[in-house]
Amino acid sequence: MSxxxxxxxxxxxxxxxxxxxxxxxxxxxxxxxxxxYVTHSLIIALIFMLxxxxxxxxxxxxxxxxxxxxxxxGIGAYTAGLLAVHLNTPFYVNLIAAGLVSGxxxxxxxxxxxxxxxxxxxxxxxxxVIIGQAISKNWIxxxxxxxxxxxxxxxxxxxxxxSFAISGTTSFYYLALAVCVIGTLIAWALVRSPAGxxxxxxxxxxxxxxxxxxxxxxxxxxxxxxxAAFAGVGGCLYAHYLTVVSPLTFQMYYSTTMLIIVLGxxxxxxxxxxxxxxxxxxxxxxxxVAPELRMIAYGFCLLVLVFWFKKxxxxxxxxxxxxxGGSK
Amino acid sequence: MTSHLPIxxxxxxxxxxxxxxxxxxxxxxxxxxxxAGLIGPNGSGKSTFFDCTTGLAQxxxxxxxxxxxxxxxxxxxxxxxxxxMLRSFQNTVTFKALDVEENLIIAGQMFTFPSLASTFGLGxxxxxxxxxxxxRARELIKMAGLWDVRHQQAGNLxxxxxxxxQFASMLMPEPKIILLDEPMAGINPKIIERVVETIQxxxxxxxxxxxxxxxxxxxxxxxxxxxxxxxxxxKLVEGLPQDIIQDQRVREAYLGG
Numbered sequence: 001m002s003x004x005x006x007x008x009x010x011x012x013x014x015x016x017x018x019x020x021x022x023x024x025x026x027x028x029x030x031x032x033x034x035x036x037y038v039t040h041s042l043i044i045a046l047i048f049m050l051x052x053x054x055x056x057x058x059x060x061x062x063x064x065x066x067x068x069x070x071x072x073x074g075i076g077a078y079t080a081g082l083l084a085v086h087l088n089t090p091f092y093v094n095l096i097a098a099g100l101v102s103g104x105x106x107x108x109x110x111x112x113x114x115x116x117x118x119x120x121x122x123x124x125x126x127x128x129v130i131i132g133q134a135i136s137k138n139w140i141x142x143x144x145x146x147x148x149x150x151x152x153x154x155x156x157x158x159x160x161x162x163s164f165a166i167s168g169t170t171s172f173y174y175l176a177l178a179v180c181v182i183g184t185l186i187a188w189a190l191v192r193s194p195a196g197x198x199x200x201x202x203x204x205x206x207x208x209x210x211x212x213x214x215x216x217x218x219x220x221x222x223x224x225x226x227x228a229a230f231a232g233v234g235g236c237l238y239a240h241y242l243t244v245v246s247p248l249t250f251q252m253y254y255s256t257t258m259l260i261i262v263l264g265x266x267x268x269x270x271x272x273x274x275x276x277x278x279x280x281x282x283x284x285x286x287x288x289v290a291p292e293l294r295m296i297a298y299g300f301c302l303l304v305l306v307f308w309f310k311k312x313x314x315x316x317x318x319x320x321x322x323x324x325g326g327s328k
Numbered sequence: 329m330t331s332h333l334p335i336x337x338x339x340x341x342x343x344x345x346x347x348x349x350x351x352x353x354x355x356x357x358x359x360x361x362x363x364a365g366l367i368g369p370n371g372s373g374k375s376t377f378f379d380c381t382t383g384l385a386q387x388x389x390x391x392x393x394x395x396x397x398x399x400x401x402x403x404x405x406x407x408x409x410x411x412x413m414l415r416s417f418q419n420t421v422t423f424k425a426l427d428v429e430e431n432l433i434i435a436g437q438m439f440t441f442p443s444l445a446s447t448f449g450l451g452x453x454x455x456x457x458x459x460x461x462x463x464r465a466r467e468l469i470k471m472a473g474l475w476d477v478r479h480q481q482a483g484n485l486x487x488x489x490x491x492x493x494q495f496a497s498m499l500m501p502e503p504k505i506i507l508l509d510e511p512m513a514g515i516n517p518k519i520i521e522r523v524v525e526t527i528q529x530x531x532x533x534x535x536x537x538x539x540x541x542x543x544x545x546x547x548x549x550x551x552x553x554x555x556x557x558x559x560x561x562x563k564l565v566e567g568l569p570q571d572i573i574q575d576q577r578v579r580e581a582y583l584g585g
Contacts (some may be wrong), residue, residue, distance in 0.1 A: 194437050194454060195447040200436045204423040207384070211417070212497065213409035213438035222444075 009133045015324040025198075027177060031170040039173050041285035042278075046176040049277040051254075052261040053270070054230025058258070060267030061191055063203030067116075067255045068109070068125035072102040072228035073130040074250035077234025078136065081149040081245040091155035091166070095179065095236045102232025104224045110224040114217070126252070133250035148246030155240045176237055183233065188270050190226070197265020199223060200268075219271045233321040257281065264305050275313055333396055335360045335505050335537045336381075337411070341390030343373075343380050346350055350376040352561040353390075358505060363531055363538040366567065367545075369582050373561040374541045375418065377537065383407040395504060409438050414498040415507040420486045420514075422497075424483030428474055431482050431493055433458065436500035458582035463498070470497040471525060488519030492578035495526055505537040506530070512544045520547065523553045527551060545573060 031039040051069050076098035083089045083097055113124045136143045143149065150170045155175060156165035166175050190196055201209040203214050208217050239245045257280065265276020283301065287294040309316065334357035343351040351373040358364045359404050368374050379385040383390055383404040394411045408415050423431050424553040440457045441447045446453075469478050472492040477485060482493055491511065498506050511527070524547060530536045542548050548555060549569040557564040557572060565572065570577055571577045 057529060189450050190448070193448050193450050194458060195431070195444075196446060197434055199436060200426065201423055204425055206422055207404075208421045208423065210403075210405045210418070211384075211408055211415055211432070212435045213383070213405050213501065214434075215405045215409075215438075215444060218444060 007085040007223045016321065019324060031173045036169055039169050043169070043173050043176050043241060043281050044285055045277045045281040046173075046180045047234055047241060048254075048258060049274065050183045050234040050257045050280045051231040052076060052265075054181060054227030054234075055258050056229070056262045056267060056270070056273045057190065057223050058201070058227040059186065059262055060204060060269065060273075061199040062220060063112075063206075064220060064224070065122050066125040066224070066227070067084050067122060067252070067259070069227070069258045070112075070250055070252060071128040072106060072231035073123075073235040073238070073258075074129075074132050074136065075105055075228075075252055076232025076246075077239040077245045077249045078143060078149070078235075079232065080236035081152045081239040082142070082241070084152050085149055088153065090158045091175075091240065092157065094240070095233055098232040098236035098239075099229040100232075102235070103229035106225040106228030107221070110221050114220050114224060118159045129250055129252055129255060133247050136247040136250055141224060143247070146247060148244055148248075150237075150244045151164070152239050152243045153164075154243070154247065167238075172241060174242070179233065179237060183230065184274060186272060187230070187273075191270065195219070203268075220277045238308050256283075260302065262270035264302070264309075264312050266312030266317065269312075269314040269317070271317055272312055272314035275317060279313075333360075334358055335362075335395055336539065337393040338381055339393065340392040341377065341380055341392065342388050343376050343385065344388045349561050351380065351387075351558075354558065354561075354563045355390075356556045356563065358537050358539050359537060359554075361531070361537055362554065363527070363540065363552050365548045365555040366539060366541045367543070367548060367549065367555060367572075368558035368564070371494065371560075372558040372581075374558055375509060376561075377558065378415065378494055378541065380506055382413065382507060384415075389454055398434075405438075408501070412439075412501060412504045413507065414501065414503045416494055416498065416506075416509055416511060418509045418513065420487055420494060422482035422490045422493050425481060428469060428493055429465050430479045432468060432497055432500050433461045436461040439501035453524060464500065465496075468499055471529065472496040473522060477552065478565075488515040488522075491515055491519065491523060492526070495523065499530055499534065499536070503536055505539065508538060508540045508542075510543060512542055512547055520544070523556035524551060544568070549573065 028289070030042055051073050055069050057068065058066050078193040080094040080098045083094045109128055113121060116124055137145055154165050154167050156163065166172050191199070196210065198214050198219055202219060206216050235249070239263055260278035261280050262273055264280055266272030284294070284298055287297050290297070305312070335463070336358040338357065338459070338567055339355050340349055341354050344350065354377060366374055366377070376385065382403050383406065386401060391398060394413055397411070399407055402411070409485055423434060437447065440461055466478070472495065474489060474492055477489065482490060485493070495511070511523055511562040513529070515523070515571055527538060528551065531538060540552065552569050554566070555569045555572045555577050556566045564577055564581055
């Protein structure tokens with residue numbers, strides 16, 4: 001894309017690669033530099049990152065506002081928890097199963113829900129969270145009801161003769177980081193693909209997209225299932241990290257947190273979601289040092305965001321990224 | 329010309345909304361390579377007729393045959409994708425947040441990728457398909473006179489320019505026939521000339537047939553080879569444009585006689 005290149009100007013150095021290198025080093029060294037509490041906060045942020053990526057595909061790219069993320073997060077958490085407790089399956093099996101089960105359950109839920117328009121769809125997805133909680137409370141033979149599933153083993157791997165468990169907080173951080181890096185790359189690939197362009201077309205004008213041959217209904221259903229699968233994988237990390245899953249996993253608060261991550265970070269941008277989860281989840285965890293002011297401070301941050309960064313932080317990231325990219 | 333059958337044959341199409349007969353037993357056809365016109369006073373059922381033909385709405389009765397294939401009951405996207413019958417909308421619509429080039433690439437995607445699953449690919453094949461689309465998009469952008477604004481967001485351009493984007497988008501898939509719903513509404517005379525030229529170019533050089541709803545009678549008489557007049561949901565008359573404007577019944581319909 002050198003079409004815009006003009007006469008040579010004073011060239012600045014492209015700082016993007018060094019910055020990326022620094023970020024990678026920081027991500028890898030964080031648990032070694034920071035306290036255990038910092039590591040814990042980062043793990044929570046990573047757990048929320050994948051469901052937020054899923055939601056971003058739905059809200060940011062396809063233009064469908066959903067509050068169902070907590071439902072699929074919960075389904076993933078229970079799937080992983082039940083497998084680990086009853087069958088003692090290795091971590092990667094639980095991870096894949098959580099994604100598949102959540103994605104599969106999204107199919108029968110999405111078929112009727114996606115027929116609804118705008119606000120009705122939002123209300124319907126809200127219903128999924130409430131129903132999920134009711135089922136997890138009342139299907140006692142499976143979920144043990146309000147007692148929840150406890151004693152979920154730490155994640156372990158079985159690679160041929162080799163078998164090892166992830167026991168400490170630091171090692172769990174690396175596990176979550178690896179899962180999130182892969183998840184982020186998948187999300188990035190999805191939005192970069194021609195299908196990603198069709199998602200944006202649906203967001204921008206569904207009827208026009210339809211008139212140009214885009215099967216919008218099928219795309220919406222697929223993206224709904226994908227977003228659920230992302231949430232389910234996040235739920236698996238959650239179950240293994242907390243070692244307990246209860247009906248409280250299905251709570252609206254989680255759905256709204258994921259929505260704040262996406263909208264605050266900048267809908268329709270992968271890096272926005274990455275930054276959003278670190279900032280908003282990390283922030284709530286970090287603010288725990290001042291418990292009496294915590295929610296007030298959090299609310300204040302949201303107000304600042306709504307008034308000054310209507311499009312989230314993404315435009316800011318973009319500008320910064322281009323600014324350090326050296327002169328054109 | 330592989331066949332003498334009309335490219336589009338609409339037989340006894342009706343659309344009822346409760347007791348209201350929006351379109352009542354209308355039959356018409358468009359020949360291969362023809363630019364046909366559809367006129368009629370406001371509320372005569374032209375747009376409903378278009379919607380039922382293109383799958384945006386489903387007809388209550390009747391049959392739509394496209395290039396020998398019965399497409400009655402197909403969805404809008406399937407008619408576009410498999411039938412290569414494209415349509416425009418009365419209100420100009422573009423993907424406003426995207427630039428001109430992206431608008432055109434989206435328009436071509438579903439015709440270049442053989443299946444929905446293949447659109448999720450990022451491999452070399454996928455990239456070469458997109459590159460092919462980008463080249464075609466650039467040719468059409470040049471033809472539509474939008475080269476200088478190709479990297480601008482569609483929403484920032486004038487209504488006329490957006491009309492041209494919409495028109496160029498419909499040419500991306502190499503359509504058999506295009507249905508235009510009031511292409512000249514709300515644009516200035518200079519752009520009208522350009523839209524007329526573009527329609528004639530697409531018709532002559534690319535072999536696209538057209539069915540055009542238009543109120544601008546000068547445009548209708550200059551581009552259409554045959555005109556159908558609708559009034560109160562029914563077909564009033566059909567004929568050559570110069571005969572139609574002389575027709576007493578048509579004049580009465582327009583004057584609310």
